Amino acid sequence: GDSVTQMEGPVTLSEEAFLTINCTYTATGYPSLFWYVQYPGEGLQLLLKATKADDKGSNKGFEATYRKETTSFHLEKGSVQVSDSAVYFCALLNTGNQFYFGTGTSLTVIP
Amino acid sequence: GAVVSQHPSRVICKSGTSVKIECRSLDFQATTMFWYRQFPKKSLMLMATSNEGSKATYEQGVEKDKFLINHASLTLSTLTVTSAHPEDSSFYICSARDFRVGRSYNEQFFGPGTRLTVL
Numbered sequence: 001g002d003s004v005t006q007m008e009g010p011v012t013l014s015e016e017a018f019l020t021i022n023c024t025y026t027a028t029g030y031p032s033l034f035w036y037v038q039y040p041g042e043g044l045q046l047l048l049k050a051t052k053a054d055d056k057g058s059n060k061g062f063e064a065t066y067r068k069e070t071t072s073f074h075l076e077k078g079s080v081q082v083s084d085s086a087v088y089f090c091a092l093l094n095t096g097n098q099f100y101f102g103t104g105t106s107l108t109v110i111p
Numbered sequence: 112g113a114v115v116s117q118h119p120s121r122v123i124c125k126s127g128t129s130v131k132i133e134c135r136s137l138d139f140q141a142t143t144m145f146w147y148r149q150f151p152k153k154s155l156m157l158m159a160t161s162n163e164g165s166k167a168t169y170e171q172g173v174e175k176d177k178f179l180i181n182h183a184s185l186t187l188s189t190l191t192v193t194s195a196h197p198e199d200s201s202f203y204i205c206s207a208r209d210f211r212v213g214r215s216y217n218e219q220f221f222g223p224g225t226r227l228t229v230l
Contacts, residue, residue: 004154036221043115043204044221089155099145099219101155 002027006090006102013080013109021075021105023064023090031092033057033066033073038087038104047075047088080109113139113209117222124195125230132190132225134205140185141207145219146178149202161188195229202226 007022025033032051036044048057053068062077073090090102114137124130134144142163147155159180161167167180177199179191188207192199206219 041223043117043223044206046218099155099157103154 002031002092002094002098002100004090004092004100004102006088006105008103008105010106010108013107015082015109015111016079017109019075019077019080019084019107021088021090021107023073023075023102025071025073025090025092025100027071027092027094027100029095030068031094033064034091034093035062035064035073035075036089036091036101038089040086044089080107082109082111085109113137113207113220115141115205115207115220115222117203117205117225119225120223121226121228123228123230126196127194129191129193130195130227132192132203132205132227134188134190134207134222136186136207136209136220139207139209139220141188141209142185143208144182144188145206145208146180146188146190147204147206149204149224155204158190192227195227197229200227200229 003026005024034049035047037047038044048059050057050066056065064073064075085108087104087106089104092100116135118133144161146158148158149155157170158173159167159169161180161182163182163185169175182188202224204224206221
């Protein structure tokens with residue numbers, strides 16, 4: 001069945017460090033791919049998305065490129081801030097309109 | 112963006128009792144709401160899809176008689192955990208789909224979740 005695998009955390013970085021959170025997926029057809037972020041005490045918020053191969057989603061300095069050849073959608077940010085501390089979820093929406101989420105990666109950015 | 116609320120944010124109950132969790136879309140009409148369960152260090156697991164005015168569709172392995180879902184209006188869905196047991200302790204998250212014109216059809220807005228602890 002369809003699934004999402006993302007790197008386990010927790011991840012701890014110093015402010016202004018480079019961030020990569022790996023995400024790979026398994027799906028039939030052509031799913032849409034998402035990154036959601038969950039700040040402490042809040043619900044999931046859409047961070048960025050890509051709906052077809054080679055699309056790049058970007059928001060708030062975060063980027064992810066839909067790579068069909070490697071079935072990946074890695075999240076990157078060139079310079080993280082303390083305010084980026086949160087849990088990040090990779091997700092796919094398959095052609096049957098079902099969401100599948102990764103296990104989440106906790107990020108802590110220290111000053 | 113659109114806001115989804117859940118109430119209560121956390122609840123502790125005794126084994127054998129029933130607990131109701133509310134999910135509300137505050138500034139949009141949600142014809143479809145989704146209920147997820149999140150286990151520690153696990154991904155979100157879809158439990159059921161709730162369409163306004165009709166019966167919920169449950170995922171395989173989810174007991175519909177134990178997890179009662181009602182979606183009586185376009186802004187409210189409820190999940191009732193009946194005769195709760197300690198193994199039902201979990202984090203329950205709802206989400207809602209926004210059908211306003213111009214909104215992406217496939218964007219879901221998530222509530223903050225409800226932490227259920229059954230003693």
